Amino acid sequence: MTGKALNVTDPLNEAAMILRQGGLVAFPTETVYGLGADAFNPLAVARIFEVKGRPRFDPLIVHVARLKDLDDLVHHLPLFGRLLASAFWPGPITMVVPKKDGVPDIVTAGLPTVAVRMPAHPVALQLIQLAQRPIAAPSANLFGHVSPTTAGHVHTQLEDKVDFILDGGPCRVGVESTIISLAHGNPPEILRPGGVSVEEIEEVVGSVRIPDLRGGPVQAPGMLSRHYSPSTPLKILKNHRDVSRGEGGRIGLLAFQSPPDKSRYQAVEVLSEKGDLQEAAANLFAALHRLDAARLDLILAEPVPKIGLGLAIMDRIERASTPWGEKGG
Ligand code: TXA
Ligand code: MG
Numbered sequence: 001m002t003g004k005a006l007n008v009t010d011p012l013n014e015a016a017m018i019l020r021q022g023g024l025v026a027f028p029t030e031t032v033y034g035l036g037a038d039a040f041n042p043l044a045v046a047r048i049f050e051v052k053g054r055p056r057f058d059p060l061i062v063h064v065a066r067l068k069d070l071d072d073l074v075h076h077l078p079l080f081g082r083l084l085a086s087a088f089w090p091g092p093i094t095m096v097v098p099k100k101d102g103v104p105d106i107v108t109a110g111l112p113t114v115a116v117r118m119p120a121h122p123v124a125l126q127l128i129q130l131a132q133r134p135i136a137a138p139s140a141n142l143f144g145h146v147s148p149t150t151a152g153h154v155h156t157q158l159e160d161k162v163d164f165i166l167d168g169g170p171c172r173v174g175v176e177s178t179i180i181s182l183a184h185g186n187p188p189e190i191l192r193p194g195g196v197s198v199e200e201i202e203e204v205v206g207s208v209r210i211p212d213l214r215g216g217p218v219q220a221p222g223m224l225s226r227h228y229s230p231s232t233p234l235k236i237l238k239n240h241r242d243v244s245r246g247e248g249g250r251i252g253l254l255a256f257q258s259p260p261d262k263s264r265y266q267a268v269e270v271l272s273e274k275g276d277l278q279e280a281a282a283n284l285f286a287a288l289h290r291l292d293a294a295r296l297d298l299i300l301a302e303p304v305p306k307i308g309l310g311l312a313i314m315d316r317i318e319r320a321s322t323p324w325g326e327k328g329g
Helices: 002-020 042-052 067-072 079-088 122-131 151-161 198-205 240-244 277-292 310-320
Strands: 025-027 034-038 061-063 093-098 113-117 178-181 189-192 234-236 251-255 267-270 298-301
Touching: 002 025, 002 034, 002 122, 025 122, 025 151, 034 042, 034 122, 079 093, 079 198, 151 277, 178 198, 234 310, 251 277, 267 277, 277 298, 277 310
Parallel strands: 061 113, 093 178, 234 298, 251 267, 251 298
Antiparallel strands: 025 034, 093 113, 178 189
16 A cells, blocks of 8 residues: 555656646546646647647636635635535536636636636645646547546547646546536526536525526537537437337447346446436446447437436536437537
């Protein structure tokens, strides 16, 4: 055990040094792996966009290790922000708040707001503290693809394009943070469902707005309807009879609980045998990565209940899906 602990210290120091020198480090958080750069180094942040193939108009989340780190980023946290921070930070919730002028425009895509989050992962927190600066980081995947929940996923997608990959094991939560905007008055608005459920948030701040994220104008590309996508076409199963409706080729199933008949599928991933939504969220992206690697013609996904973490799971599955009748992926 001691040997292991010692081994972790060195990579962390090296990674922090790389960040301070303007490099890119992939690191674990409790939600998904992030691709980090010094938030106050615009050239380093620009490389994140290049490496991911991400459009410049899609702003990044800035990660902090202590509340004090917010001083460089925001004038003050509004009351609801302080309540949410004390209830859920460190943890999977990101707050969008008015930014300080010094926050580089490339981080916020020129918006007057900045998205801030304190992740609940010891490696992430130590990295930020050792680097001694806030870290801008999107998920460490190619733009539009499935987010990474293991260091192996990061290797497969970004390999030699990043300067360092810190391995902190599989991510505990497995879906990205909930994004809540506190920038446009009350009630606060959920911009992306995620690791903290709407029910939990409403216990702290009362009712929130949940706009229909896939209707109306695009506020940020994380909200584009097709996102988080495997390269294999994915369709949401209405019921298991859909399978017999002439879908040929190799079909895989993303099941919530155990499916009635596994034999129809070339590959089956079960998110949670006992129907636990937290377990399902933690397994979601790894299951999608495996199905995507199984040379399938089609992935069918069983819906999960849209309560608690189920809202975030269905949001990701819906964005990964190709509507019935539409070809390709
Ligand atoms: O769990 C997470 O949030 C992970 C880990 C690494 O922290 N990060 C993550 O980052 O999911 P990313 O870049 O994949 O998604 C961030 C989302 C994007 O959809 C972006 O548009 C939105 O946050 N965002 C960032 N700044 C914003 C702002 N000022 N206003 C509105 N949306 C913002
Ligand atoms: Mg992402």
